Amino acid sequence: MRLGALFSGGKDSCLAIYEALKFHEVSCLISLVPKSEESRIFHYPNAWLTKVQAEAIGLPIIQVETGDSESEGITSLRKALRQAIKRFKICGIVTGAIRSTYQASRFQRESAKLGLWCFNPLWLMDQSELLNRIVKEGFHAIISGVFAYPLDKSFLGKTIDYEFVRKILEFQKKYGISAAGEGGEIETTVLDAPFFRKRIEVTDYEIHYRENSGIFKVKDLRLISK
């Protein structure tokens, strides 16, 4: 089956693609890019990077701009899915939805309307299992945004490794934050994964941090053949 992958460039969408590739062909990436400058700067600091990640993976990407409201989000998603059906003849989508019934329902409804299969291979996955899988399978994912106490500046740009997993699970227990960042506590960016043809090396970056909120903004990078 030819699938389109809903792609944010973070750990969840990449792990979902990794699972989907075991059974199906992923024909394209589908990415919704926020129109609002504020969303782009603070919550999607590396939105431009999804194009580079697509090149590193070796897949075409469909990018559709979206607004902040629910109806704009749905319209943009529908538009992107229609493009993917037309251009890449996809029969289904794969998403990195983990626990949000709001997000999952939206994906399920839109794919049902268009006659697409909808796969959510990370659905209800335990947060600790998810993070450990990322490390074990050899993903190179970094923390590109922190938005909750006690995640401070020192986490920005950090690679998700077993030490990070240990620490974030400790924070989850102590402060009640979601270790996998499902509540928007962290944003991640994947620089390499087993299905990437090239890996991404960040050569220049900026860190902006204030009051338990910060971003790691990639300014320059290069692609390296594997």
Add this chain to the structure above:
Amino acid sequence: MRILLINLCYEPLSELEFVRPIANILSNIGVNLLTKRYTEVNLRDLHSVEKVIISGSALRDDKFLVGEWFEWLEKCDRPVLGVGSSFQVIAKAFHCHLFDKAKIGLFNVKVVRENILVKEKEFYAYFLTGKAAKISKPLESLAKTGTLDCMIKHESKDVYGCLFHPEVTKPEIIVNFVLKT
């Protein structure tokens, strides 16, 4: 306790979404699990377990309705729980009429008959279905969402069906089925 978890998914990628979460709940309460695809279940499997749970499947996946894969259900003397799409399996096995009805997302459920699976009179549940059923004897309605029957039970057997996915917002339904039936 040994439980047979029947995988209703035609697409293996869907198993991670519909079978694994139930398997995790069961493992957490120490259940000894036998997992099999519905096309591979035989009488020996059914006799080797104490209870049976049938998983859900993707919205586009209704291949399980073609063929007589669940003929054993009517004669089964083990407690059975069907969740999500397998509500259709239970309804079909007991000759209830299925009809197209898309219901996707979180919806309010009202319990209409006291039962051992859920204590609350009202709760929110996650639905992902393209079909519902007109419930008739020997099945009885335990709960409704709007006018739809969404929890059912056989009038004399411990055979239950949930149109919603209890593993998402109501895992205690699965736990109660294991511990109380």
